[in-house]
Amino acid sequence: MSQSVTLFPLNCIRCATPIPAEVNEVAWLCSICGASMALTEAGEIVPCEFHFSTDLPAGKKGRPFWVAEGVVRLIRQSYNRIGKSDQEAIQFWSQPRRFFIPAYDCGLEEMLTIGTRWLTKPPPLFEGAKSDFLPITQSAADVRAFAEFLIIAIEAARKDKVKEIQFELEMGVPQLWILP
Ligand SMILES: [Zn+2]
Structure with a gap:
């Protein structure tokens, strides 16, 4: 065959x-x-639609990301009563967050590192001129699964004994951005 x-x-x-x-x-x-x-x-x-960041350095390929707004409603139970980490989590998710999911070929480790860093401190999104970029291999259809993975990773990393995490994620349509 x-x-x-x-x-x-x-x-x-x-x-x-x-x-x-x-x-x-x-x-x-x-x-x-x-x-x-x-x-x-x-x-x-x-x-x-492709959006190109104004901050793309000349002579270097930009990195494509799916960028989506997300509202997270979190129910978190730690072994402490309402612990410090629970408070931090409530505070963190009290506002809509912008998820950056790599659309280029990168390992899970890099996705986690950039994803969590930019969820906390998002890079500015100002549109500039078209530029060269790395091949786009991750489709928009996978964005939600990766975003959910990031939420769990962030909550599991808080310094307490988290017992259970439940959440609802309301997500906007992912936009493709080429970022430095
Ligand atoms: Zn054409």
């Missing part, structure tokens, strides 16, 4: 120029007309 890999010809949705797409990529920018597009879970190519 032969195993076949289906490589569908990918053409720009606006000008039909062939896009040199790698197998694991999920979003592209047409080098001819500048149209940006992404692959959906259903296998369709749809328009997808």
Whole structure:
């Protein structure tokens, strides 16, 4: 039995120029007309807006991230009664937070490190000129799962004996940003 890999010809949705797409990529920018597009879970190519940070250094590829606003309603039970960590958690999630999920190929460790750092101290999002960026291999469909993973990681890292964490996450539509 032969195993076949289906490589569908990918053409720009606006000008039909062939896009040199790698197998694991999920979003592209047409080098001819500048149209940006992404692959959906259903296998369709749809328009997808790319935002480029003003802070991208020249000569270095930017890193693509899915950025989504999230409101987290947390129920947290530690073995202490209402401990300091519970208070910190209530305080932290009392405002909407911006999730930054790497859309480029990076390990879970890096995703956790950047994800938690930027959840606490988000980088500014000001739009600048288009620039070169790393291949986009993580689709918007995975953003929620990664965001939930980050919430659990943050809560588990608080200095107390957390017993149980429950939360509801209300999430906005992820936007693609190219960041330094
Ligand atoms: Zn095009």
